[in-house]
Amino acid sequence: MKNQILKPFLFILSLSFLSFGCVEDSEKDEPTDSNLDREVLLANWADSFIIPGYERFDQKFQVLKTEAGDFQQEPTTQSLQDLREALKAAYISWQEVEMFEVGPAEQVTLRNFFNIYPADIEGITSNISQESYNLNLPASYSRQGFPALDYLINGVAAEEGDVLAFYLDESEGQQRLDYLMTLVGRMNELLSQVLVSWKSGYREQFISKTGLDIGSSTGGMVNAFTLYYERHVRTGKIGIPSGATIATGGNVNPDKIESFYYPSISRELAITANRASMDFFSGKSSTGTGASFKSYLNGIEAKDPSTGTLLSSDVLAQFELVQNKLNALNPNLKDQISTDNSAMIEVHTEMQKLVRMLKVDMSSAMSITITYTDNDGD
Amino acid sequence: MMVTNLKGSISHYLGQTSSAAPLVVFRMMFGVLMVASIARFWAKGWIEELYLNPSYHFTFYGFEWVKPLGSFTYLLFAAAILFAVLMAAGLWYRLASVGFFLTFTYIELLDKSTYLNHYYFISLISFLMIFLPANCMYSVDAKRNPHLQVNRIPQWTTDSIKLMVLILYFFAGLAKINSDWLVEALPMKIWLPAKNDLPWIGTLLNQTWVAYAFSWIGCLYDLSIGFLLWKKKTRVWAYAMVVLFHLMTSVLFPIGMFPYIMIGTGLIFFSGSFHERVLQKIQHWFGGKGNHFVGVFQYSSLPRKVILSLFSLFFLVQFLLPFRYMAYPGELFWTEEGYRFSWRVMLMEKNGEATFLVKDQEGSLAQVNNKDFLTPLQEKMMATQPDMILEYAHILRDHFESLGWVNPEVYADTYVSLNGRRGKRLLKPDVNLALEKESLRHKDWIENLDDEIKGL
Numbered sequence: 129m130k131n132q133i134l135k136p137f138l139f140i141l142s143l144s145f146l147s148f149g150c151v152e153d154s155e156k157d158e159p160t161d162s163n164l165d166r167e168v169l170l171a172n173w174a175d176s177f178i179i180p181g182y183e184r185f186d187q188k189f190q191v192l193k194t195e196a197g198d199f200q201q202e203p204t205t206q207s208l209q210d211l212r213e214a215l216k217a218a219y220i221s222w223q224e225v226e227m228f229e230v231g232p233a234e235q236v237t238l239r240n241f242f243n244i245y246p247a248d249i250e251g252i253t254s255n256i257s258q259e260s261y262n263l264n265l266p267a268s269y270s271r272q273g274f275p276a277l278d279y280l281i282n283g284v285a286a287e288e289g290d291v292l293a294f295y296l297d298e299s300e301g302q303q304r305l306d307y308l309m310t311l312v313g314r315m316n317e318l319l320s321q322v323l324v325s326w327k328s329g330y331r332e333q334f335i336s337k338t339g340l341d342i343g344s345s346t347g348g349m350v351n352a353f354t355l356y357y358e359r360h361v362r363t364g365k366i367g368i369p370s371g372a373t374i375a376t377g378g379n380v381n382p383d384k385i386e387s388f389y390y391p392s393i394s395r396e397l398a399i400t401a402n403r404a405s406m407d408f409f410s411g412k413s414s415t416g417t418g419a420s421f422k423s424y425l426n427g428i429e430a431k432d433p434s435t436g437t438l439l440s441s442d443v444l445a446q447f448e449l450v451q452n453k454l455n456a457l458n459p460n461l462k463d464q465i466s467t468d469n470s471a472m473i474e475v476h477t478e479m480q481k482l483v484r485m486l487k488v489d490m491s492s493a494m495s496i497t498i499t500y501t502d503n504d505g506d
Numbered sequence: 507m508m509v510t511n512l513k514g515s516i517s518h519y520l521g522q523t524s525s526a527a528p529l530v531v532f533r534m535m536f537g538v539l540m541v542a543s544i545a546r547f548w549a550k551g552w553i554e555e556l557y558l559n560p561s562y563h564f565t566f567y568g569f570e571w572v573k574p575l576g577s578f579t580y581l582l583f584a585a586a587i588l589f590a591v592l593m594a595a596g597l598w599y600r601l602a603s604v605g606f607f608l609t610f611t612y613i614e615l616l617d618k619s620t621y622l623n624h625y626y627f628i629s630l631i632s633f634l635m636i637f638l639p640a641n642c643m644y645s646v647d648a649k650r651n652p653h654l655q656v657n658r659i660p661q662w663t664t665d666s667i668k669l670m671v672l673i674l675y676f677f678a679g680l681a682k683i684n685s686d687w688l689v690e691a692l693p694m695k696i697w698l699p700a701k702n703d704l705p706w707i708g709t710l711l712n713q714t715w716v717a718y719a720f721s722w723i724g725c726l727y728d729l730s731i732g733f734l735l736w737k738k739k740t741r742v743w744a745y746a747m748v749v750l751f752h753l754m755t756s757v758l759f760p761i762g763m764f765p766y767i768m769i770g771t772g773l774i775f776f777s778g779s780f781h782e783r784v785l786q787k788i789q790h791w792f793g794g795k796g797n798h799f800v801g802v803f804q805y806s807s808l809p810r811k812v813i814l815s816l817f818s819l820f821f822l823v824q825f826l827l828p829f830r831y832m833a834y835p836g837e838l839f840w841t842e843e844g845y846r847f848s849w850r851v852m853l854m855e856k857n858g859e860a861t862f863l864v865k866d867q868e869g870s871l872a873q874v875n876n877k878d879f880l881t882p883l884q885e886k887m888m889a890t891q892p893d894m895i896l897e898y899a900h901i902l903r904d905h906f907e908s909l910g911w912v913n914p915e916v917y918a919d920t921y922v923s924l925n926g927r928r929g930k931r932l933l934k935p936d937v938n939l940a941l942e943k944e945s946l947r948h949k950d951w952i953e954n955l956d957d958e959i960k961g962l
Contacts, residue, residue, distance in 0.1 A: 164702055164712045338703040341760075374863060374873035428699045429714070432928045433690045434957045442928065484859060484921045488929045492857030495700035497760070 163427030232325035245275035283389030370472035430493035525778025533640035537594025596645020672732030679728030684961030693855035858922035899939035
């Protein structure tokens with residue numbers, strides 16, 4: 129009796145193992161498989177985008193730090209101009225890494241301390257006048273980072289001479305310089321913390337979590353990437369300033385653009401962010417083209433069953449469309465808003481379509497799960 | 507002549523008896539698995555996460571009065587565990603089975619976003635169990651009351667559980683006969699590569715043919731397994747398939763206890779002598795000595811009539827319910843009108859986003875942050891299901907009314923992707939959902955899918 133029950137089990141079991149075994153051997157060099165290897169994908173993200181991205185940004189930031197030091201030593205027209213150039217370069221470079229809020233950057237919430245705008249001028253002024261202040265509080269986010277540096281370096285006065293006077297002021301000049309240096313030092317510390325963490329162990333941890341559930345690296349990256357594009361590119365750079373978001377009630381807010389005190393780079397920041405997102409999606413880095421969302425989606429043949437179009441092609445086409453619309457804007461978004469805000473609203477509309485492709489279509493095609501609870505596929 | 511023949515064979519069937527052992531073993535197994543299921547649910551913190559933390563709950567039509575009981579919800583779960591223990595032990599069986607059915611079903615009715623077909627299955631099984639003589643031996647009840655002790659029971663009692671299992675599988679199989687499942691291998695083509703980092707079988711899951719194999723084998727398995735289990739000749743093989751199939755699904759999909767419940771339930775198809783040996787083993791473990799039960803269980807006349815009528819009605823409903831979708835226009839997977847309670851499992855990868863705009867006559871305007879009202883699970887479920895979107899719109903309407911808004915209007919901007927189709931609007935954006943009413947009627951504010959999924 130026992131045998132009678134056991135036999136079929138053993139038979140089916142061995143059959144299934146046999147078939148797995150055979151197929152695995154013969155299909156081993158199937159080319160699409162490497163597209164679907166999430167460890168390869170994660171490694172490429174870490175090695176071609178995240179770590180080199182932070183390194184490039186760190187180079188620009190070190191220049192900024194040096195120039196800030198020079199300016200503190202000797203506030204002159206020359207050192208101010210150098211500092212402004214360094215700030216501009218670092219701010220643009222930041223756009224290529226802001227999206228990587230996973231792992232170490234997520235842990236320290238890097239973005240909160242680097243790029244929450246508009247800057248809180250009153251708060252900055254009050255911090256300068258105080259001996260001690262806490263930069264970790266949420267209320268302090270907009271008193272530091274690039275927006276605060278933008279104000280301190282570009283915005284305290286219209287004329288260069290007046291800016292210098294601001295720092296040469298007998299009673300408060302030194303405190304102002306100190307605050308500037310404190311902000312730069314703090315950003316430097318957080319950045320190096322993130323970079324060191326990636327290089328000393330987190331990379332290995334990152335590429336080992338190959339699942340697609342909560343806590344997996346791919347799932348985390350999809351969330352970080354889509355959240356970044358939705359809130360910080362679409363809403364932050366375009367939606368709020370143009371009044372395209374419902375929360376703004378249709379009112380334009382040109383004072384809420386990124387880099388408000390140096391507005392001639394505001395479009396460039398947006399373009400850089402969009403291009404960085406697009407390149408990350410398609411795997412295009414300084415070292416060539418590697419595993420990416422695009423290759424993964426193509427690998428799993430993510431296409432619309434009724435039309436047959438590849439999801440990755442649709443997404444890339446939408447990225448291009450946004451890029452073209454951004455290119456057509458005035459380099460100074462403040463001017464664009466005051467002359468023809470409808471072009472801004474159009475960019476927002478196209479970005480919104482892209483957000484939904486990433487958030488809904490892509491995460492569905494990749495089968496990213498958002499909860500731990502049981503599920504029977506609806 | 508035909509009629510009398512049919513009548514004759516029905517009454518002949520209803521008069522047949524069989525060993526009580528399968529049902530008795532099933533009672534113990536069911537009780538133990540329910541204790542394990544609920545304890546697991548509790549241990550994972552899901553009582554708090556799913557029933558206590560959410561500020562709002564999605565109710566079932568007609569059961570809006572079912573509400574969480576605050577911290578007493580724990581008591582509800584504790585009671586369900588207690589009733590399951592009592593069922594397994596066969597102590598105060600009738601009370602325990604009624605209690606289990608009521609507590610478990612109440613829990614399942616608390617929030618639509620936690621609906622799972624296998625929870626529905628458990629509710630149905632525990633409803634049937636109320637009326638079955640599953641405590642007639644190897645139970646505390648029978649030990650205390652020798653009058654209860656019998657070893658044979660009407661065959662239809664055991665068969666009613668088997669029939670329920672057959673229905674579950676068969677309708678799950680029927681639902682798979684559609685073009686997405688069989689022709690496109692969707693959603694398997696999406697879900698399997700997501701598990702390609704598993705050892706041994708991982709790379710296999712990337713292959714398209716494997717997705718097709720899963721789809722076709724899954725469909726044939728569901729359609730046939732109930733019958734194969736029922737037939738003595740194929741039973742052992744079929745059960746081996748059950749075990750393998752469900753273990754495989756438990757590795758690949760996050761479906762919790764369901765595989766184990768089905769593996770346990772499948773045992774009921776085995777013979778009386780098999781189950782008698784199992785019972786003797788169990789008794790041996792507990793240090794009892796070989797008992798001898800003799801006699802035939804008989805319902806008294808009136809209860810028998812009532813129960814048989816009730817069961818006939820019950821199964822008639824079970825046969826009809828999965829087909830109710832035919833009364834609605836539009837694509838079932840898209841509208842989900844008539845989707846639940848129909849054994850449609852693992853059929854769709856559906857993902858969506860819904861953003862809500864509330865405005866009132868005095869010019870107030872707000873875009874809602876769904877996270878202020880719903881948990882991630884609720885939001886995910888709501889975004890793809892029109893009836894839940896409507897209920898949420900009403901929650902928003904009432905909320906803004908309580909803030910002093912005058913006749914707030916609620917509009918939903920929706921975007922849903924179904925089985926890899928590029929996302930599109932689920933609902934007409936200009937319909938004021940605050941004014942729409944929930945009913946079993948077709949919701950004409952659902953947009954068309956503009957694509958046909960052929961089949962059942």
